[in-house]
Amino acid sequence: MTPPAPPDSGPAAVGNNDHLVQSNNPDHPANLIPYLCAKFWTLGWVTGTGGGASIREDDLVYIAPSGVQKELMKPSDIYVLSLAAQAKSLDKRSRVYLRSPPQYKPSQCTPLFMAAFTKRRAGCCIHTHSHWAVLVTLILETQGPGRDREFLINNIEQIKGFGRGFDKTGNLGYHDTLCIPVIENTAHEEDLTEFLEEAMDKYPDTYAVLVRRHGVYVWGENVHKAKTQCESLDYLFQLAVEMKRLDLPWITDIEPVKTMRS
Numbered sequence: 001m002t003p004p005a006p007p008d009s010g011p012a013a014v015g016n017n018d019h020l021v022q023s024n025n026p027d028h029p030a031n032l033i034p035y036l037c038a039k040f041w042t043l044g045w046v047t048g049t050g051g052g053a054s055i056r057e058d059d060l061v062y063i064a065p066s067g068v069q070k071e072l073m074k075p076s077d078i079y080v081l082s083l084a085a086q087a088k089s090l091d092k093r094s095r096v097y098l099r100s101p102p103q104y105k106p107s108q109c110t111p112l113f114m115a116a117f118t119k120r121r122a123g124c125c126i127h128t129h130s131h132w133a134v135l136v137t138l139i140l141e142t143q144g145p146g147r148d149r150e151f152l153i154n155n156i157e158q159i160k161g162f163g164r165g166f167d168k169t170g171n172l173g174y175h176d177t178l179c180i181p182v183i184e185n186t187a188h189e190e191d192l193t194e195f196l197e198e199a200m201d202k203y204p205d206t207y208a209v210l211v212r213r214h215g216v217y218v219w220g221e222n223v224h225k226a227k228t229q230c231e232s233l234d235y236l237f238q239l240a241v242e243m244k245r246l247d248l249p250w251i252t253d254i255e256p257v258k259t260m261r262s
């Protein structure tokens with residue numbers, strides 16, 4: 001990831017640990033979150049303040065503000081919290097911020113991002129409101145109860161863009177079936193947390209969870225992996241919607257071609 005030099009990171013540090021979001025390094029999370037969200041906005045992933053991204057570097061978690069135009073964020077808008085301080089806190093639901101811009105509230109997606117960081121040791125989590133993700137959940141809805149809870153696809157090259165799973169090495173193969181669980185949307189974002197965590201427990205190797213009529217959460221062990229997995233998924237969601245339009249199945253039984261390796 002080599003974004004250009006960061007924009008002006010806002011007012012100089014005065015208290016509030018502002019130094020945590022001030023860096024000339026374009027790969028610093030406080031620079032990278034605004035840079036990535038500006039890119040995601042062009043893809044329709046974070047339009048109208050929806051969606052977002054969060055990055056963990058060791059103990060520190062960098063989070064965007066709530067309800068802001070995600071493509072216009074500045075490094076000085078970013079919240080920082082400590083996982084260790086959070087773990088020590090007696091009130092598990094309250095957040096211990098090392099830095100909070102006073103004019104904002106932290107993203108409503110914070111507990112969902114935290115689930116990826118604490119339950120999967122993820123280094124980055126991306127939330128999109130991509131049309132393709134939403135459409136896939138709507139198509140699944142028409143498959144009826146029991147068949148609407150998993151997005152399954154196989155025999156598509158882009159599936160190789162996904163890791164085999166948490167603490168596993170290597171990526172999925174062309175003939176493997178990719179399975180992304182679907183949870184129901186709730187009126188308030190934070191209420192999704194228990195269902196997202198439940199899906200993580202039930203699907204320990206998944207790197208993503210679809211939220212019906214809402215979007216998708218995708219994570220990875222670092223920014224590169226979260227971003228490329230999110231891109232691969234969006235590609236597959238779009239393909240799946242077009243396949244459905246053409247009445248083509250998402251799951252096919254294709255015999256592996258015999259090669260010198262077989």
Ligand SMILES: CSC[C@@H](O)[C@@H](O)C(=O)COP(=O)(O)O
Binds near residue numbers: 050052065109189
């Ligand atoms: C367009 S409102 C969307 C929000 O409710 C939520 O789903 C979301 O994705 C972003 O929440 P935010 O608190 O702005 O980071």
Ligand SMILES: [Zn+2]
Binds near residue numbers: 127128214215
């Ligand atoms: Zn959302």
